[in-house]
Amino acid sequence: MDEVVKEKLSSIRAQYQAQLEQKAELLEQLWLQSKAPVSSSDKGPALTDLLHLLHRLAGSGRTFGFPEISNLAKELDRSIREMDVGDFQSDPKILYPLKQQLLKSLIQPVVNDSDAKVDHPGKAEHHLVYIVEDDPSMAGWFREALHTQGYEVELYSSLPDLKKAVLTVAPRLIIMDVSLPQGDNAEIRVCQDMQLFNDARIPIVVISHYSGFKTRLVAVRAGVRAYLNKPLNQTTLISCLHEIVEEQPSDPYRILLVDDDGDLINIYRLNLEEAGVKVYGLSAPQHTLEVLESFRPELVVLDLHMPVCNGLELGQVIRQQVRYANIPIVFLSADSSEDIQLEAIRLAGDDYISKPIEPWRLRTNLLARLKRARMVNQYVNELVKEISFKEQHDALTELPNKIQLENRLKLAMRNVREGVRKHLALFLVDIDNFQQVNDAYGHELGDQLLVDMAKRLESSLPHSCIVSRPGGDEFAILFKSMTGPHQVVHYAERMLELCDLPFVVGADEVKLSFSIGIAPYSASMRAIDCKTLFKQADTALFRAKGSGKNDYVIFESRMESELVARVTMASDLRKALQNDEFHLVFQPQMNLMSNEIVGAEVLLRWEHPRRGLISPTEFIPVAESHGLIERLGEYVLRSAIRYLAGCIERYGHAVSLAVNVSPRQFASPEFVEQIAELLKEYDVDGQLLELEITESALAQDIDTAVNKLNRLRKFGVRMAVDDFGTGFSNMASLKRYPVDMIKIDRSFIRDLPEDEDDLAIVTAIIEMGHALGLKLLAEGVENEEQMAVMKELRCDFVQGFYISRPMPADVFEIRLIENQQSGTDLLR
Amino acid sequence: MAPPIQKIVYVEDEPDIQAIAQMALESIGGFKVILCSSGKEALDIIPAEKPDLILMDVMMPEMDGPSTLAALRQNPICQDIPVAFMTAKVQKSEIDEFVQLGAIGVIPKPFDPMTLSDEVRGLWAKAHGN
Known part of the structure; x- marks a missing residue:
C-alpha cells in the first residue's frame, strides 16, 4: 500500500477511535433513558436515538478497522428491533450482556487490519482444492464458483x-465428479479407489x-465426506465446502443453554464457541421464552434440576407453543434414573445426556443435532417458499396472480403519489375469441395457448x-413507470403486434388478436384506489371489445358514466324481466323459389x-356478463311458442318461427326437456319451431350436443346453424351434427355482388351445404342485386331489410293475413 | 467499454465516514470527490457540478437518500446521472426497492476503504454494460 495512503488511513482511524469513548457514553445514556416506558407502544425519542446510534456504529466500525463494533452493534440493533417495544422498555435485561460487550468494544477497541479479508479466505494452503473433472465446461464452472469464494483450484x-x-x-479438500458414462458400477469402483485420500x-x-443406495453406501464406506447429486447449484456446493473447510457453517448455529450453574454454562460456552456455535447462556429459566423469541436458537439444552422450575416443566412450557414445536430440546442431568430420563423424553425432549460429560463429547452430540435440525428447517423453509409462491402465482402460466398484482399495483400507485415516479399504467389484455379456440380445440390446447401467450408477453x-x-x-400488465401518453401508445401497439x-x-x-384496455395513473388522481x-381499465377494455377488437382504448373519465350505465342497466334488466318490459319483433324469411314469406x-x-x-347489441352483453342471459332466453322461447299457439287459434294456419338460443342456454342439461314441456304446455307442433345456434355452442361437447339435437328432432324441432x-366454423365439422339449415352470416352478404372473395365464399358455402x-x-x-345473386346461387331462403x-x-299478423288471402301456406 | 469515472459527488451526513470515504475515493481510487452533507445540499450542488456519478447514503436526517434521488430526477439536468446508494441495511428487498427507484446499485456499509473504489467501478461498469 502506498505510504501516503497508509498514513492518511491511520490518521482517520485515530480520529474515529478518539470519538469512540464519547459514543460509549452516549450509548449508556440512551440505554438508560430508553428503559423508562414513555407510552404504550410508542418508541420514544431515546429509543429512536439509540437505534440510530447502533445503526451508525454498525455501518462504520469495520470501515475504520473495528469489525467487532460493527458486528455487536448490528446484533444489538437487530435484537432490539425483533423485540416488542414495550417488552424491551420494561425489561431490557436479556440484551444487557450484548450491550455490555458493545460498550467494551467501544472503550477498548480491538483493531483488525486484515478484517476485510475475513469474508474472502485467501490463504492458499488452507484453501487449496483439487478437482477431478473430465468435462471442460463443468471444470470451468467449478473454477469460477470456487474462485469467487477465495479457494485456490487445481x-x-x-x-x-x-x-x-x-x-x-x-x-x-478433493472434489470428484464421478459421473462416468459407464454408469453406476464404474462409479462404485472409483469410490472404492479413494482409500489413499482417506488415509491422508x-x-x-x-x-x-x-x-x-449401492453407490452411496460404497461412498460412505470409502470415507467420502459429502455426496452431492447433479444438477449441482453453486449455493449447495459452497455451503457444503464451507462446512468442511471451516468445520462450521457460514451462518453459525445458535444454541440456548439453560442451567442455573453459571460456571457450567461458561465451560460449555467456551467449548461450543470454539466450534463456531453462538451460545446464549441463561441461568434464569423464567426468561426462557423471551430469549427464544429474540435469540431464535436452533437447539435448546435444559438442565433438569433448577431452583425456579425444573427442566421438565420448562420443556413443557416451551412445547406449549406450536412455533417452538420444532426446536430440539436436549436434557442434561446428573440424575441417572432411567425412568426420569424416559419421562423427560416423553414429555418434551429429544434426548437425554447424563452429567458429568466431557465438553467435547457434548459438543459432538449437540453439533450433530444442530446439523440435522438445520437441514429440517431448510427443507421446511423451501416448502413454505413454494407454498407462498403458489399463493401468489397463477398455476398455469406461473405469472403473478391477482393477489400479487394488486399488492404491486398499490405500491406502485403510492410511489406515483409520493412523486417517486410520474405516471404508471395498468393494461388489461383480453384475447379476442379465445372461447372459440377453447371450444374448437379443447381446454388442454387452450391452456397451452395461454402459456404461449404469457411467454410472448413477458419476453417482449x-x-x-x-x-x-x-x-x-x-x-394484466402493470407499467410501474411511464413517462407519458406516447409511451402508453408505444407499448399498446407493441402488444397488438405480438x-x-x-x-x-x-x-x-391460429391467428389471434388482442383487445386492450388501459388505465393511466398519475399523482393528480389521488382519489382513485x-x-x-382496475375498473377503469376494464371499462376501457369493454370499449376496445365493442369497437371491433384488435384494438386498444385508453380510459377517459367520460367512460365512467358508461360504466355506471352498465351497472344501472344490469339492475334495470332484472326489473324489466319482472315488469314484462320486453316484447318480440318478427323479421320475415322468404323462400326464394316461390317468393313466399315462410316464417x-x-x-x-x-x-x-x-x-x-x-x-339488443347494447343489453345482451350486459345480460351475459350479469348472468341474466338464461332468463332472457327462456322468456323469448316461451313468448315465441305462446305466439305460435295464438296464431293457430286466430288464423287456423300455422307459421314457422326461428328462435335464437344462446350457448349457455343450450348447454343447460334441462334444455331439451324445457322445449318439450313448453311445446306440450301450449300444444304446439315442434315442426313450427326452428332453433338457431352458433357452431361454437355446438362444439363445446360434441357427443352431448349431438344427443340433444337428436332428441329435439324427435319432437320435430328443426335446427339452424x-x-x-x-x-x-367449417363445413367438415358440420357433417357431425344433425342440423337442417345453415344461416350465412350477413358479413359475407354485405359487400356483394362487388366483393369477389365474399362471392367465392358464399358460393362455396351454398354448394357444400346443398x-x-x-x-x-x-x-x-x-x-335487389344481392337478391339476384342469391337467386342465381340457388340459395333457398333470404332474410334482410330488402324483404x-x-x-x-x-304488423307481422297483417302480412300473415295477406299471405293467407293469397292462399299460401306459411309452413315451409 | 464504459467511459472512466472522473467526478463523484458523495452525499453523507456523518463527518467521519465522509473523511474516510473521501480518502478512499481520492487517494486509492483517483477520483475527484465533492462532498455534500445533506440531501438539500446535494440538490444545490449536483446541477452545478454535473458529476459522472453520485454516491449517496440512504439514512440521512431530513431528506434521506431515496427522497433526494426522487427530487434529483425531477431536474432534467440531473436526470441521467447514475446514483449508487450506501447503506448498512442490505436486505434483498431493500436493494430491489432502491434499484426500482433508479439506483444503479447498493454498496453495503460498513465498506472496506481499500476496495470501495473498485466496488464503485464495478457498479459503474455493470450499469454501462446493461
Whole structure:
C-alpha cells in the first residue's frame, strides 16, 4: 500500500477511535433513558436515538478497522428491533450482556487490519482444492464458483493425475465428479479407489449423477465426506465446502443453554464457541421464552434440576407453543434414573445426556443435532417458499396472480403519489375469441395457448413491468413507470403486434388478436384506489371489445358514466324481466323459389320505461356478463311458442318461427326437456319451431350436443346453424351434427355482388351445404342485386331489410293475413 | 467499454465516514470527490457540478437518500446521472426497492476503504454494460 495512503488511513482511524469513548457514553445514556416506558407502544425519542446510534456504529466500525463494533452493534440493533417495544422498555435485561460487550468494544477497541479479508479466505494452503473433472465446461464452472469464494483450484482430468498431485502437495479438500458414462458400477469402483485420500485425511466430496443406495453406501464406506447429486447449484456446493473447510457453517448455529450453574454454562460456552456455535447462556429459566423469541436458537439444552422450575416443566412450557414445536430440546442431568430420563423424553425432549460429560463429547452430540435440525428447517423453509409462491402465482402460466398484482399495483400507485415516479399504467389484455379456440380445440390446447401467450408477453415487454394473469383469458400488465401518453401508445401497439405471428395450436396455426384496455395513473388522481383503477381499465377494455377488437382504448373519465350505465342497466334488466318490459319483433324469411314469406326470425326488444327502445347489441352483453342471459332466453322461447299457439287459434294456419338460443342456454342439461314441456304446455307442433345456434355452442361437447339435437328432432324441432362463416366454423365439422339449415352470416352478404372473395365464399358455402343435404338462408340481404345473386346461387331462403325490417306482432299478423288471402301456406 | 469515472459527488451526513470515504475515493481510487452533507445540499450542488456519478447514503436526517434521488430526477439536468446508494441495511428487498427507484446499485456499509473504489467501478461498469 502506498505510504501516503497508509498514513492518511491511520490518521482517520485515530480520529474515529478518539470519538469512540464519547459514543460509549452516549450509548449508556440512551440505554438508560430508553428503559423508562414513555407510552404504550410508542418508541420514544431515546429509543429512536439509540437505534440510530447502533445503526451508525454498525455501518462504520469495520470501515475504520473495528469489525467487532460493527458486528455487536448490528446484533444489538437487530435484537432490539425483533423485540416488542414495550417488552424491551420494561425489561431490557436479556440484551444487557450484548450491550455490555458493545460498550467494551467501544472503550477498548480491538483493531483488525486484515478484517476485510475475513469474508474472502485467501490463504492458499488452507484453501487449496483439487478437482477431478473430465468435462471442460463443468471444470470451468467449478473454477469460477470456487474462485469467487477465495479457494485456490487445481484441476485434474483423471484419478492417477490426482494421486500424483496429492503425494506432492496435499490439498484441503478433493472434489470428484464421478459421473462416468459407464454408469453406476464404474462409479462404485472409483469410490472404492479413494482409500489413499482417506488415509491422508483429506476430505472428499463426491459429485454424481446417481443417487442409488449401492453407490452411496460404497461412498460412505470409502470415507467420502459429502455426496452431492447433479444438477449441482453453486449455493449447495459452497455451503457444503464451507462446512468442511471451516468445520462450521457460514451462518453459525445458535444454541440456548439453560442451567442455573453459571460456571457450567461458561465451560460449555467456551467449548461450543470454539466450534463456531453462538451460545446464549441463561441461568434464569423464567426468561426462557423471551430469549427464544429474540435469540431464535436452533437447539435448546435444559438442565433438569433448577431452583425456579425444573427442566421438565420448562420443556413443557416451551412445547406449549406450536412455533417452538420444532426446536430440539436436549436434557442434561446428573440424575441417572432411567425412568426420569424416559419421562423427560416423553414429555418434551429429544434426548437425554447424563452429567458429568466431557465438553467435547457434548459438543459432538449437540453439533450433530444442530446439523440435522438445520437441514429440517431448510427443507421446511423451501416448502413454505413454494407454498407462498403458489399463493401468489397463477398455476398455469406461473405469472403473478391477482393477489400479487394488486399488492404491486398499490405500491406502485403510492410511489406515483409520493412523486417517486410520474405516471404508471395498468393494461388489461383480453384475447379476442379465445372461447372459440377453447371450444374448437379443447381446454388442454387452450391452456397451452395461454402459456404461449404469457411467454410472448413477458419476453417482449421490459423487465420492469409486471405481467400477470388475474384469470381466464385475460392478462394484466402493470407499467410501474411511464413517462407519458406516447409511451402508453408505444407499448399498446407493441402488444397488438405480438399477435402478428400466428399461434400454433395442435396441428394448426391460429391467428389471434388482442383487445386492450388501459388505465393511466398519475399523482393528480389521488382519489382513485387500486380497485377503481382496475375498473377503469376494464371499462376501457369493454370499449376496445365493442369497437371491433384488435384494438386498444385508453380510459377517459367520460367512460365512467358508461360504466355506471352498465351497472344501472344490469339492475334495470332484472326489473324489466319482472315488469314484462320486453316484447318480440318478427323479421320475415322468404323462400326464394316461390317468393313466399315462410316464417320469421324472432328478435327481442326492450322498451325501457325511461330510455325507450334499447337495442339488443347494447343489453345482451350486459345480460351475459350479469348472468341474466338464461332468463332472457327462456322468456323469448316461451313468448315465441305462446305466439305460435295464438296464431293457430286466430288464423287456423300455422307459421314457422326461428328462435335464437344462446350457448349457455343450450348447454343447460334441462334444455331439451324445457322445449318439450313448453311445446306440450301450449300444444304446439315442434315442426313450427326452428332453433338457431352458433357452431361454437355446438362444439363445446360434441357427443352431448349431438344427443340433444337428436332428441329435439324427435319432437320435430328443426335446427339452424347461425352466423355461419365467422369464427371457427367449417363445413367438415358440420357433417357431425344433425342440423337442417345453415344461416350465412350477413358479413359475407354485405359487400356483394362487388366483393369477389365474399362471392367465392358464399358460393362455396351454398354448394357444400346443398351437398350435405342442408337448406341455406342468407342473412342481411338489403338490395335487389344481392337478391339476384342469391337467386342465381340457388340459395333457398333470404332474410334482410330488402324483404322486410323486423316488425311488431300486429304488423307481422297483417302480412300473415295477406299471405293467407293469397292462399299460401306459411309452413315451409 | 464504459467511459472512466472522473467526478463523484458523495452525499453523507456523518463527518467521519465522509473523511474516510473521501480518502478512499481520492487517494486509492483517483477520483475527484465533492462532498455534500445533506440531501438539500446535494440538490444545490449536483446541477452545478454535473458529476459522472453520485454516491449517496440512504439514512440521512431530513431528506434521506431515496427522497433526494426522487427530487434529483425531477431536474432534467440531473436526470441521467447514475446514483449508487450506501447503506448498512442490505436486505434483498431493500436493494430491489432502491434499484426500482433508479439506483444503479447498493454498496453495503460498513465498506472496506481499500476496495470501495473498485466496488464503485464495478457498479459503474455493470450499469454501462446493461
